[in-house]
Amino acid sequence: MQRFEQFLRDRGETTHLRVCARAAELLGDEPAPYAHVVVDEAQDLHPAQWRVLRAAVTPGPDDLFATGDPHQRIYDSRVSLGSLGIMTAGRSFRLRLNYRSTEEILAWSARLLAPVTVDALEGEGTDSLAGYRSLLHGRHPQARGYATRQEETEALVERVRTLLAQGLAPHEIGVCARFNLSLDTAEEKLKAAGIPVLRVRGQVAQGVQGVRLATMHAMKGLEFRAVSVLGVSEGTVPFAREITPREADPLQHDADLLRERCLLFVACTRAREALSVTWSGAASPFLPYTA
Numbered sequence: 001m002q003r004f005e006q007f008l009r010d011r012g013e014t015t016h017l018r019v020c021a022r023a024a025e026l027l028g029d030e031p032a033p034y035a036h037v038v039v040d041e042a043q044d045l046h047p048a049q050w051r052v053l054r055a056a057v058t059p060g061p062d063d064l065f066a067t068g069d070p071h072q073r074i075y076d077s078r079v080s081l082g083s084l085g086i087m088t089a090g091r092s093f094r095l096r097l098n099y100r101s102t103e104e105i106l107a108w109s110a111r112l113l114a115p116v117t118v119d120a121l122e123g124e125g126t127d128s129l130a131g132y133r134s135l136l137h138g139r140h141p142q143a144r145g146y147a148t149r150q151e152e153t154e155a156l157v158e159r160v161r162t163l164l165a166q167g168l169a170p171h172e173i174g175v176c177a178r179f180n181l182s183l184d185t186a187e188e189k190l191k192a193a194g195i196p197v198l199r200v201r202g203q204v205a206q207g208v209q210g211v212r213l214a215t216m217h218a219m220k221g222l223e224f225r226a227v228s229v230l231g232v233s234e235g236t237v238p239f240a241r242e243i244t245p246r247e248a249d250p251l252q253h254d255a256d257l258l259r260e261r262c263l264l265f266v267a268c269t270r271a272r273e274a275l276s277v278t279w280s281g282a283a284s285p286f287l288p289y290t291a
Helices: 001-009 016-028 047-056 103-112 149-165 180-192 252-267
Strands: 036-041 064-066 142-146 173-178 195-200 211-215 223-230 273-279
Touching: 016 142, 036 047, 036 223, 103 252, 103 273, 142 149, 149 173, 149 180, 149 223, 173 180, 180 195, 180 211, 223 252, 252 273
Parallel strands: 036 064, 142 273, 173 211, 173 223, 195 211, 223 273
Antiparallel strands: none
């Protein structure tokens, strides 16, 4: 760590989190510039980022309003808000109604997290999807495996064709995968079939036609009438290289697996009406069921 810090100093560079730490220090030296701060996607904020927000607003009634879902935590940034001076005891509320996905998609996706325990957003205790429901109903999600990636991609093209024939606009269809490499193949096959596509990298221009292709991480915050999740195979979801060996650190091993589960949960819950999950070869161990 000392060599890395010296390397940064020699280059006159720093890291994003160090910028946050310095910003919190500067804010702490002056009166807080804001009376209220609203935070969305709170589950993915690092402690250094929370310290900036705490320092930016004067403590008082309605100083910080934060919303988040610990089941959608796709970065390793668990934190105790109380330790940072953000008190939530007796002031937090659980939202139980889902207004985006159908009950069928929600129930299917929730089973991905059923075997694990998820830490609460506040960093103390656990959270649960018990009682979480949707008022919408629709078709059951489809889960299917294929012998090869080529067969899986060809099935995707036919699925998209069917959705378009049913009246969905191209931009109402989302396709996602763990890696860009899988999306490259899907993009090539879709274009060859005469289907317009648009890769999602950051902000997407409104009104631009094309089936949206994005990595699972880039799907965060998006929603589509229909979503196809590709490549949910063993060794890919979870991605073996992202998992700390249990013998090296059992706690981090479990945390890594949970993060990958949450990532798949996020990808599946981007679908409002129709969800398809596919794989080639052996299925992901997160998928002990296929219906």
